[in-house]
Amino acid sequence: MSPLSFPSPAVSVSAEVRDAVAAGRPVVALETTIVTHGLPRPENLAVATEAESLLRAAGVVPATVGVVAGRPVVGLSGAELDRLATDDAVTKVSVRDLPVALARGEHGGTTVAATALLARRAGIGVFATGGLGGVHRGAAATFDESADLVALAGLPILVVSAGVKSILDVPATLERLETLNVTVLGYGTDTFPGFYVRDAGVPVPARVDSPEEAAAVVAARDALGLRSAVLLANPVAAADQLDVDEHRAVLDAALAEAADHGVTGHDTTPFLLDHVRRATGGRSLAVNVAVYRGNVTLAGRVAAALAG
Numbered sequence: 001m002s003p004l005s006f007p008s009p010a011v012s013v014s015a016e017v018r019d020a021v022a023a024g025r026p027v028v029a030l031e032t033t034i035v036t037h038g039l040p041r042p043e044n045l046a047v048a049t050e051a052e053s054l055l056r057a058a059g060v061v062p063a064t065v066g067v068v069a070g071r072p073v074v075g076l077s078g079a080e081l082d083r084l085a086t087d088d089a090v091t092k093v094s095v096r097d098l099p100v101a102l103a104r105g106e107h108g109g110t111t112v113a114a115t116a117l118l119a120r121r122a123g124i125g126v127f128a129t130g131g132l133g134g135v136h137r138g139a140a141a142t143f144d145e146s147a148d149l150v151a152l153a154g155l156p157i158l159v160v161s162a163g164v165k166s167i168l169d170v171p172a173t174l175e176r177l178e179t180l181n182v183t184v185l186g187y188g189t190d191t192f193p194g195f196y197v198r199d200a201g202v203p204v205p206a207r208v209d210s211p212e213e214a215a216a217v218v219a220a221r222d223a224l225g226l227r228s229a230v231l232l233a234n235p236v237a238a239a240d241q242l243d244v245d246e247h248r249a250v251l252d253a254a255l256a257e258a259a260d261h262g263v264t265g266h267d268t269t270p271f272l273l274d275h276v277r278r279a280t281g282g283r284s285l286a287v288n289v290a291v292y293r294g295n296v297t298l299a300g301r302v303a304a305a306l307a308g
């Protein structure tokens with residue numbers, strides 16, 4: 001068994017989430033790096049709260065995950081979510097950061113990797129995010145690859161994501177997902193989505209066209225005893241995507257400016273995303289929110305299909 005999926009008593013699970021998991025009712029986990037580091041205030045809290053409301057309206061229990069004063073929580077209260085969204089001293093917590101955040105009593109927004117780990121510990125099988133982390137451009141020299149990919153290799157969860165942002169190396173990300181035994185499904189598409197745009201130009205290994213088909217793949221994985229994730233790649237609605245030519249031009253300009261300024265390492269992603277946000281007059285933010293809503297809604301439908 002992967003060390004990532006070893007049962008742990010250290011996780012605080014809300015009564016609502018615990019009861020729903022125990023009764024086999026649909027539950028969807030939500031991450032908080034999108035709240036603490038992905039979206040600006042005050043949209044961050046509004047988007048996180050709306051995601052929970054969308055799930056509740058569909059009869060699904062939301063389980064927002066984060067670290068509050070050194071406590072890993074699955075099913076944050078409204079007050080806890082508010083605190084993560086507004087406190088200035090909140091760190092970005094991936095799996096390697098969890099021990100430090102816990103030992104020091106810190107607040108943390110959990111990445112896909114850390115959220116999936118904690119959600120699995122609480123028995124949750126479905127998780128919605130905006131964009132998964134992936135392989136960075138230039139990773140052959142820098143080794144900069146998100147821990148999200150490795151985490152998904154050892155956690156039997158289904159993650160709904162709009163692919164990965166095209167600031168990453170999309171073909172390399174799909175190659176790594178293959179190596180890591182992550183089952184990748186395109187939702188109503190034959191090509192992997194590029195977050196802001198429906199099509200990143202790389203084929204997906206398999207396509208499903210309904211929540212029930214996705215749920216059947218999860219059930220087959222579980223019947224086999226496989227411990228790896230299913231990634232359900234859900235493209236943004238055509239009406240909501242960034243204009244494809246604008247997207248390409250903005251991305252090229254952002255990459256060129258990053259190279260000009262000698263931006264490297266962990267500064268690269270914030271630099272590129274900030275450039276994209278400014279260059280699109282804030283439209284990238286609207287796309288980000290539309291992407292997230294779509295993924296949360298689809299995750300709720302898959303969770304319902306699995307529970308039913």
Ligand code: PSU
Nearest residue numbers: 033034038111112113131132133146147
């Ligand atoms: N991609 C996005 N928005 C995000 C993230 C990724 O489009 O907010 C966040 C997610 O929480 C993801 C994390 O798990 O960044 C990946 O960070 P890193 O590449 O440092 O592992």
Ligand code: MN
Nearest residue numbers: 144145146266
């Ligand atoms: Mn990194």
